[in-house]
Amino acid sequence: MKVKVMVVGSGGREHAIIKKLKENDTIEKIFALPGNGGISKDAECVDIKATDIDAIVEFAEKNNIDFAVVAPDDPLVLGAVDKLAEKNIPAFGPNKNAAIIEGSKVFSKELMKKYGIPTAEYNVFGSAEKAVSFIKQNKKYPIVIKADGLALGKGVLICADEKEALDGIRSIMEDKVFGNSGSSIVIEEFLEGPEISVLAFTDGKTIKPMVSSMDHKRALDDDKGLNTGGMGTVAPNPYYTKDIEKECMEKIFIPTIEAMNKEGRTFKGCLYFGLMATKDGVKVIEYNCRFGDPETQVVLPLLKTDLFTIMRATVDGTLDKVDVEFSADNACCIMLASGGYPTDYKKGYEITGIENIKESEVYHSGTAIKDNKFITNGGRVLGVSATAKDLQKAIDKAYSDVKNIYFKDMHYRKDIGKRALQGEK
Ligand code: AMP
Ligand code: GLY
Numbered sequence: 001m002k003v004k005v006m007v008v009g010s011g012g013r014e015h016a017i018i019k020k021l022k023e024n025d026t027i028e029k030i031f032a033l034p035g036n037g038g039i040s041k042d043a044e045c046v047d048i049k050a051t052d053i054d055a056i057v058e059f060a061e062k063n064n065i066d067f068a069v070v071a072p073d074d075p076l077v078l079g080a081v082d083k084l085a086e087k088n089i090p091a092f093g094p095n096k097n098a099a100i101i102e103g104s105k106v107f108s109k110e111l112m113k114k115y116g117i118p119t120a121e122y123n124v125f126g127s128a129e130k131a132v133s134f135i136k137q138n139k140k141y142p143i144v145i146k147a148d149g150l151a152l153g154k155g156v157l158i159c160a161d162e163k164e165a166l167d168g169i170r171s172i173m174e175d176k177v178f179g180n181s182g183s184s185i186v187i188e189e190f191l192e193g194p195e196i197s198v199l200a201f202t203d204g205k206t207i208k209p210m211v212s213s214m215d216h217k218r219a220l221d222d223d224k225g226l227n228t229g230g231m232g233t234v235a236p237n238p239y240y241t242k243d244i245e246k247e248c249m250e251k252i253f254i255p256t257i258e259a260m261n262k263e264g265r266t267f268k269g270c271l272y273f274g275l276m277a278t279k280d281g282v283k284v285i286e287y288n289c290r291f292g293d294p295e296t297q298v299v300l301p302l303l304k305t306d307l308f309t310i311m312r313a314t315v316d317g318t319l320d321k322v323d324v325e326f327s328a329d330n331a332c333c334i335m336l337a338s339g340g341y342p343t344d345y346k347k348g349y350e351i352t353g354i355e356n357i358k359e360s361e362v363y364h365s366g367t368a369i370k371d372n373k374f375i376t377n378g379g380r381v382l383g384v385s386a387t388a389k390d391l392q393k394a395i396d397k398a399y400s401d402v403k404n405i406y407f408k409d410m411h412y413r414k415d416i417g418k419r420a421l422q423g424e425k
Contacts (some may be wrong), residue, residue, distance in 0.1 A: 003026055003066035004063065005031070006060055006065045007021070008033050010039070010050060010291050011294070012297050013291050016297045017037060019300075021307055022307055026308070030043040033050065034046045037374055038158040053078055054081065056083075057080075063069055069089070069392060070090055077100070078096070079096035080095065093289070094269045097265045099289040101271070102288045105147070105148050108187060111263070115258075117251070117259065117402065124184060131187060132166060139393050143171065143188070143189070143190055144188045153359045157172070194214070194276070195274065196276070198213075198248065198273045200272075200273065201297070203316070203317045204260075205317065205319070207326040208319060209245075213233050213235035214414075216237070217230055221273060221413050229268070230335065233294045233298045234401070240350065244282055253320055256287070273287060294335055294380075297385045301387050302329060304326060305323060309322060310324055331385060331394055332398045334402050335380050335381075335383050336406075336412045338380075341372065347376050348377070349376045350407065351376060351382070352407070353404040359397050364381075366381050385398065386401065392421065
């Protein structure tokens with residue numbers, strides 16, 4: 001039987017998911033809501049916003065969609081999967097009551113504390129006054145301040161001293177720079193160590209972690225500049241040793257799934273563990289209720305098992321029956337961003353050279369088509385992702401392909417994978 005699939009979202013992550021789904025030939029058609037210029041070459045883009053849940057459900061019903069993938073955090077937190085299920089449309093992703101694991105940092109911190117899952121020490125504040133008086137007593141810097149709700153990956157401030165911390169509290173809680181997501185804040189201990197991202201498929205009973213990866217969150221080389229959605233990734237992450245993998249499974253992954261079940265919030269979909277390997281063991285920095293971006297652009301190219309089969313098993317609760325296999329290769333993805341990202345940047349510049357890329361996959365994050373040409377249409381524009389037998393080769397291949405692409409004010413980091421190479425055993 002041929003099926004129709006709908007993917008909600010519009011970035012490089014969604015492009016990577018769509019390209020992988022296309023390998024399954026029972027899928028006759030893929031729609032992307034809303035997709036983007038590049039995605040339109042691989043799926044039919046429909047002009048419905050990822051947060052317009054009613055329109056998404058209506059579209060799915062009218063077009064007899066057999067299976068949906070809800071990729072971004074906001075529609076998940078808004079309950080898109082629940083609403084689709086009400087109309088008997090199976091959808092990959094957690095229900096609203098489980099997506100809160102990303103939707104509220106206060107929830108996720110309290111969950112970890114209650115179930116003994118290792119994370120940074122923290123305090124929660126619902127008023128600026130109490131947070132200010134806490135900071136005035138605090139002696140240890142840097143300290144980390146996080147807005148409770150979703151903030152496009154930017155709601156985290158690492159404050160070097162008291163002044164920065166007080167300014168941070170004011171901007172989040174009083175000036176509301178992250179909107180309502182800053183009504184409550186978490187102030188937490190600053191942790192040190194290499195960061196590791198692990199995405200895992202789970203149906204609430206079985207958890208199958210994917211190959212590990214490493215994101216590069218800061219805008220500039222050597223981890224300088226502002227935090228971004230992610231400027232590049234490599235997989236696997238060499239700091240994720242066999243011992244660490246075992247520790248994570250026992251102390252973090254399984255306990256998290258069990259904790260969510262005990263709370264009556266069974267998590268199904270892709271659970272993202274943002275981890276830090278500290279000298280006191282691995283700790284959870286954050287959970288995301290979805291695939292990471294640009295982690296997906298290095299993880300899925302290494303996936304050997306059919307993605308659609310895994311996704312259906314995740315929804316059906318039969319993930320224990322599927323072997324999730326990854327190739328032993330390495331992957332590297334370089335994000336090409338608009339000059340000025342993550343703050344102000346211009347859109348609409350013509351992109352040239354994509355057609356010359358032969359060795360890497362090019363995933364479109366923020367592009368549109370004008371007069372039959374690709375133009376920039378977002379902060380992160382393209383992800384150039386290469387795989388090879390070893391990490392150095394994957395990095396070299398991706399960077400050599402990047403040289404073929406041009407758009408005005410294009411910015412990318414030159415050191416993606418540098419830290420990972422230092423960690424190679
Ligand atoms: P998050 O949005 O929670 O992933 O935070 C964004 C980034 O801030 C993380 O990837 C880390 O690099 C950094 N970060 C968050 N929490 C901490 C912490 N407690 N200690 C050190 N760095 C942190
Ligand atoms: N790359 C980090 C994230 O997807 O949240």
